[in-house]
Amino acid sequence: MIEMLFGGREKQQRRKFERAARAAPPGPLRDFYEAGMPSFATPLGGLEMVAIDLETDGLDFPASAILEAGIVTLGTGGVRADTAMRLRFRPDKALSPSSVVIHRITDDELAAALPEAEALALLLPQLAGKPLVAHFADIEAGFLDAACRRVFNAPFVAPFVCTMQLENRWFPRTRAADGLRLGKLRAGYRLPAYRAHDGLTDALACAELLMAQVVHRGSEGLTIGDLLRR
Numbered sequence: 001m002i003e004m005l006f007g008g009r010e011k012q013q014r015r016k017f018e019r020a021a022r023a024a025p026p027g028p029l030r031d032f033y034e035a036g037m038p039s040f041a042t043p044l045g046g047l048e049m050v051a052i053d054l055e056t057d058g059l060d061f062p063a064s065a066i067l068e069a070g071i072v073t074l075g076t077g078g079v080r081a082d083t084a085m086r087l088r089f090r091p092d093k094a095l096s097p098s099s100v101v102i103h104r105i106t107d108d109e110l111a112a113a114l115p116e117a118e119a120l121a122l123l124l125p126q127l128a129g130k131p132l133v134a135h136f137a138d139i140e141a142g143f144l145d146a147a148c149r150r151v152f153n154a155p156f157v158a159p160f161v162c163t164m165q166l167e168n169r170w171f172p173r174t175r176a177a178d179g180l181r182l183g184k185l186r187a188g189y190r191l192p193a194y195r196a197h198d199g200l201t202d203a204l205a206c207a208e209l210l211m212a213q214v215v216h217r218g219s220e221g222l223t224i225g226d227l228l229r230r
Contacts, residue, residue: 010040010225016157023154028121035128037159040225044214047224049074049161050083050126051133051210053202054143055103057095061146065091066116067105069123070199072207074133079207086200087123088113103197117151127158135182135206137162137229162229163209169230170217185209189216 014037021033038047052071058064066089073083088105090113095106114122134140137160148156164180178184182205183196189212194201214222 009228009230013037013040013157013159013228020155020157025152025154027152028124029148029152029154029156032124032128038129038131038224040159040223040228042224044219044222044224044227045076047130048076048080049131049133049210051079051203051207052127052140053134053199053206054140055105055197055199056139056143057091057099059139061142064143065089065093066119066143066147067091067095067103067110067113068199069119070201070203071123071126072200072203073130074207074210078211079204083126084200084204085126087119089116089119090114116147120147120151131159131161131224131228133161133163133206133210135163135202135209137165159224160229161210161227163206163213165229166210166213166227170213182206182209186212189213 017033017037021030024030024033050071050073052069054066055068055070056064056066068089069085069087071083071085073080088110090110095110113119132140141156141158141160144158145156148154163182163185167180167185176184182202183193186205186209187193189209191205191208191212194205196202210227
């Protein structure tokens with residue numbers, strides 16, 4: 001039954017993953033791929049996931065820079081606070097004033113941050129072998145792919161759970177235009193309000209939202225493949 005449900009999707013994703021692995025040069029990205037891709041049939045409680053949020057200087061994947069990555073692991077017992085990690089990336093050019101208003105990260109704060117290649121070398125091992133969780137995951141997937149293409153001349157491919165897509169899929173209903181924003185959805189589950197546009201805080205907020213969604217939906221029989229974005 002699992003093969004019937006996920007066979008086509010998993011095979012397609014695995015082919016993309018393997019093609020990307022062949023393109024990756026020796027080093028952090030190759031090591032990421034060598035950790036493998038989890039099976040879609042893995043029971044939900046049988047595998048850790050990593051919630052990730054990126055703060056960026058714009059929304060153009062090739063042209064905009066990653067400024068900050070926040071990550072935290074979700075284990076079988078919930079969020080693992082001991083895994084929380086914040087990484088700052090030093091961009092090649094000055095930040096745009098319009099983006100600083102949103103993420104509140106300044107050029108001075110990034111002066112001591114890591115170059116993109118060094119930051120990726122620290123980040124990728126934390127993501128290896130695990131499904132990644134993000135709110136509107138196309139952003140995180142697109143920026144990580146663009147960064148890996150710049151640094152390693154190879155794509156970034158990983159299985160993502162998108163909490164925004166999951167909410168729409170599991171609990172479809174008419175909403176206001178901003179009804180799928182992270183803060184709005186958290187409020188609907190009576191989760192506390194956090195400061196937005198902080199990489200680590202948003203990663204934690206996303207992890208907690210996923211746990212609330214699963215509790216509301218019911219976790220019995222759920223697999224990783226049930227959660228992954230489509």
